[in-house]
Amino acid sequence: MTTPSFGIKAAPLTPEPDDYIENGIIYCGKCHSPKQLLLTTPPMSGTLVPIPCACLKEQRDREDAAKAARGHRETVARLKRQAFACAPMRTWTFEHDNGNCPQMYLAHYFVEHWPEMAEKNTGYLLWGGVGTGKSFFAGCIANALLEQEVPIRMTNFAEVINDLNATFEKNEYISHLCHYPLLILDDFGMERGTEYGLEQVYNVIDTRYRIQKPLIVTTNLSLHDLKHPRDSAHARIFDRLLAMCVPIMFTGSSMRKDAAKAKLADIADNAAFTQ
Template sequence: MNGLTDTILKMMDTTQEPEDYKGEDGLMYCGKCHKPKEAYFPQGKELFGRDRHPSECDCRRAERERLEKKESEKKHSDEVERLKRDGFTDPAIRHWTFGNDNGNCLQIEKAHFYVEHWETMKSENIGYLLWGNVGTGKSYFAGCIANALMEQEVPVCMTNFAMILNNLFTSAEGRNEYITRLCAYPLLILDDFGMERGTEYGLEQVYNVIDSRYRSNKPLITTTNLTLEQIQHPQDTAHARIYDRLLEMCVPVCFTGGNFRRVTAQQKMHRLKKLMEGGESQ
């Protein structure tokens, strides 16, 4: 008990700095902000023979709040880093953000809408089927959603079926366990859907992932170079049951416009030509 009493008494001590002073009320005051560093117990009560206890002055409170904010920001930053390390199979996706958007994607407002209404999208199991030509910004659009949600500490997995099929073949964990883990993410994004090999085994695993995601009642976003006509009118039963699930889960969003990748390549070619001609300094 003596040890406990000593600990409590130490907690009740008020640290005095050289500039602190006693006020007319007998309490110690901070020499910087001139607010009391002590307070009396109510109604003249005492504890262990003490009639007062420590109290935060304004500058001590500001310092505590600063340290708490710093710790909170670090904790948030570490969690976002963990989510991105776990959720992206390609590190380049980290840079596909709303802040880095160059304005070329005409549909980007739909990505903003999805993030802003995430709780509704999640509760009502609403996803996107992003379709259109190569290089029109579908993957970037999906990456913006993934990064924005991760910044809110929402776990997201953005991968593709080539990676999934490879993991199913080589992973030490069982197929069901791996698919269950994929379906545990609040949002799953499948990039370049339809580019995987159309083998019987591949199509069966694609269906298993899509169907398991459907049964988990969690949203799915897919990007594909297939046309909506191809998705709505598949050529065989194997593809039909996959596409039917997708269309039930995902709202189609058409991506039109030029090939952004081709434009970027042309700009780099033009830049290199100028450098080789000596028209610009390095």
Template structure:
């Protein structure tokens, strides 16, 4: 007797009266049918997986044309939890955040702040790669590149980017506050564009992760984000960020630069 390959239950006799209207070879193939729903459930899962991949590919193709504002390069893609020092408190937090992201409907955002080379971008990249491997859509933006593009008359593309910002599962803004190439006359314009970007994410009620070298403080007067982005006495950008992101200070000695160990491994 044929059995289900999933649960092992034996097939049962098919007593459907409608079978008599089929040719004999079809009746013979349908004489016994599964007693379980494993086959239907398997097909449903396959359809759901195909749809998930289709949606993911559509978003990926839309974002691909904006690669000039992305920081997803080879170094970024090689940043993974399995390559990290998981004895580090910040890496443990990042891993737990990524795992919780998959389990919980309502996610919170993170603000990684601290000195240069302390591992902020590495932490966010590990989170991004982990989630992308699990089928989540992650848009990773370099704010400086984004703003520079907008200065070249990128109006239509801006609307498309803001649409993707609202749709993706996770938005990451890397190196927030390190933008260059804009003169003093563009300060208000820059603040407005950044606010529109973050506010769009805020209104979509989806999580945001930011990494920045700027110092964060609950005291607005001591907060570099306030100092850099306030306009006309208003701190709209900082207010949006603290509404969405929990601040995490990343401390320690800079990990950037080649070491003697790197050279020895290379020449040995």
């Protein structure tokens, strides 16, 4: 093999048993593509340099893709651990949607338009009766965006208030909640609203409003309750929420009731079978 000048050395290439030589160039015996390149421009002209043949290149691409996929899976798993308080929420995904939630297309819309939603600080305010699938809807959005490696935190108001009561670093806690590109606050209601708690809730919502980051909030309150708050502490929270979030009504039969009905039907079927 020619020894190139200018300190550049062509690595010696040992042919594999199936390889063959054509016009002085080594070819791969498996994919029949060259393993060497003949340089033609001075001062290196006439030098043979090793290149990956087609099958080696394919193998390297596969290895790179597997490595990237592994890295992606690890990142998503870490983000999901941070995102949810309990593991079952990781299964609240579009794949597990039973098709009973007529609003679900809006969850898909949110995910598909995420960059726009984030840029315009547009969130959702999911309101309606207990067990109509609001949390599942929000969880589907969370999981789909987590798969895209968007850091998200899905928590609930009771937890936020408990955490804030338990820490002296309240500003730090709020700024931590606000660093997430999307924050989902589940289960906002009037019943547990102490004045201090409401003040803290307002701080979280207002901070996100000011730094222009979206929120998704679920509540069992009706839109009428939200528009006619009983006191000024609630009024300013609702004003902020309605300024940031598109209200979406959840009605229909309760998902929990449906699940209970399905369970009862199963039991009835089994009972009929064993008779």
